[in-house]
Ligand SMILES: [Zn+2]
């Protein structure tokens with residue numbers, strides 16, 4: 727899932743269709759067509775149309791993590 731870095735069991739998980747076409751009607755849904763997201767990530771993905779791709783969603787989430795993280799590493 728996109729938020730693998732927050733695998734909290736108490737978070738409600740939802741199924742997100744990667745292919746918007748799959749929402750148009752009944753058809754076979756393959757496991758590769760969906761992603762399991764927690765409610766927060768799923769809501770974030772749907773803040774744009776079409777939904778934010780998982781790759782960018784993950785980047786956004788990581789960016790948020792880094793924004794709150796202290797810069798402990800000297801470079
Ligand atoms: Zn969705």
Ligand SMILES: [Zn+2]
Nearest residue numbers: 729763764767
């Ligand atoms: Zn999440």
